[in-house]
Amino acid sequence: MTQQQREAIDSIFRNGPLDIGGDPAVQREVFAGMLASRPLPDDVILTPSAIGGVPVVEIEIDGVAPAGTLLWFHGGFYVLGSPRTSAALASTVARRTGMKVISVDYRLAPEHPYPAALDDAVACYRAILGSAEGRDPGRVAVVGESAGAGLAAALLIAARNQGLAMPAAGVLFSPYADLTLTGDSMKTKAGVDPAFTAEAIARRAADYVGGADPVDPLISPVFADLRGLPPLLIQVGTHELLLDDAVRLAARAAAADVPVTLEVTPGVPHLFQAFAAMLDEGDAALVRVTEFLGAVFAQSGS
Numbered sequence: 001m002t003q004q005q006r007e008a009i010d011s012i013f014r015n016g017p018l019d020i021g022g023d024p025a026v027q028r029e030v031f032a033g034m035l036a037s038r039p040l041p042d043d044v045i046l047t048p049s050a051i052g053g054v055p056v057v058e059i060e061i062d063g064v065a066p067a068g069t070l071l072w073f074h075g076g077f078y079v080l081g082s083p084r085t086s087a088a089l090a091s092t093v094a095r096r097t098g099m100k101v102i103s104v105d106y107r108l109a110p111e112h113p114y115p116a117a118l119d120d121a122v123a124c125y126r127a128i129l130g131s132a133e134g135r136d137p138g139r140v141a142v143v144g145e146s147a148g149a150g151l152a153a154a155l156l157i158a159a160r161n162q163g164l165a166m167p168a169a170g171v172l173f174s175p176y177a178d179l180t181l182t183g184d185s186m187k188t189k190a191g192v193d194p195a196f197t198a199e200a201i202a203r204r205a206a207d208y209v210g211g212a213d214p215v216d217p218l219i220s221p222v223f224a225d226l227r228g229l230p231p232l233l234i235q236v237g238t239h240e241l242l243l244d245d246a247v248r249l250a251a252r253a254a255a256a257d258v259p260v261t262l263e264v265t266p267g268v269p270h271l272f273q274a275f276a277a278m279l280d281e282g283d284a285a286l287v288r289v290t291e292f293l294g295a296v297f298a299q300s301g302s
Contacts, residue, residue: 005279006267010239013194017234018132021200024079024110024207031076035085044091044202046084051102054120057083057091059101066100067190068139068297071125071150073155074269077176077204078109078117086145091275093143096290101143102128106151110286113210114219121155122162129165138300139166140294141210144269146242147208149175149234153221156229169296171289174236176246178222179205179214183244193241194269201241223250231259233292236283237268263288 039116040046040240041064050056060066070093074086076201083090083103088102106120129137129232144152149172156170186198209219217224232253243264250262265272265281276282 002280003267004180006281009269009272009275009279010241012103013125016195018195020077020080020196024108028080031080032082032085035088036082038088040087044087046087051131051297052125054124054127055105056124057087057096057103057105059083059087061091061095064095064098067098068100068141068168068293069128070094070097070099070101070171070293071128071140071142071152072101073102073106073121073142073144073151075144075148075173075176076108076145077201078114078147078151078208079204080108081148083184086148088261089145089271090143092276093286093289096286097293099141099293102165109178109204109210110207114208114216116211117151117208118154118158118213118218121151125155126164126206137165138168138238139297141169141171142297143171143173144175145173145274149173150179150245153177153224153279155220155229156222157221157226158218160228166228168229168300169293170232170248171293172232172234172241172246172274174240175221175234175249176242177245177249178220179209180220181205183222183242183248185245186241189239189241192239194239196241196270197243199259199291222252224257226253226256229253229256229258231261231296232291233261233263233289235263235273235289237270237272238264238266238280239269243272249268261292267282 107116253260
């Protein structure tokens with residue numbers, strides 16, 4: 001059945017209304033309509049709040065006492081998206097892990113180019129470390145999707161540089177980690193990726209980078225020194241223009257003696273985990289996320 005499932009997901013992407021390279025104001029509405037229009041399960045509780053002066057949405061499962069906190073960063077190439085557009089996946093992970101999600105509503109480009117999103121991420125993380133739930137960083141993990149995964153990696157680098165305590169782990173779904181767009185998969189996966197084109201991604205990269213240098217490791221973590229980062233789980237599909245972002249980021253982590261697990265799933269597109277309810281590979285990936293987080297939280301508590 002998985003081949004039929006993969007073909008169905010591929011068709012959804014290819015025939016969808018989203019144009020990543022289109023006018024940001026228009027595409028934000030399209031993106032929200034695609035991802036935030038469907039109701040969440042009745043036991044999912046969304047609570048808007050602010051942490052460190054940054055707007056967030058706290059996501060909890062009714063009746064579940066959280067075993068830890070996941071600081072979550074949504075996708076959208078730094079131009080689209082919000083905590084609500086990633087709430088379906090975030091709440092699924094919260095349910096499976098028994099944890100609370102704090103999803104950061106970081107500022108978006110082009111109105112707010114780099115370093116606005118990173119500044120928001122650091123401010124929120126600092127505030128969490130100073131709160132009751134963050135006094136034990138071993139009960140906190142950072143999670144990101146796509147651009148949010150690149151932002152999560154940049155947050156870890158910035159936090160280390162600033163002498164902040166590291167969280168227990170990082171989970172990076174299809175990280176957008178090279179805004180120079182020099183990975184081979186930008187060419188080799190053209191046409192295979194059902195959702196994006198390199199040209200469209202280049203337009204969004206320019207929005208975020210602004211006048212900065214895209215080689216800056218806090219913009220493109222594939223060029224960073226990753227020493228001292230916590231254990232990482234990186235997941236990616238082979239039908240992604242961003243495949244090499246994930247592979248090179250994992251290699252960079254391994255070279256820096258960071259415990260890193262890279263999982264490359266064949267035949268699936270960007271953020272296939274979001275389709276866990278209808279794609280066996282997506283469900284299996286989230287099983288491994290749950291196992292990984294359970295293991296690192298247990299180890300940090302020992």
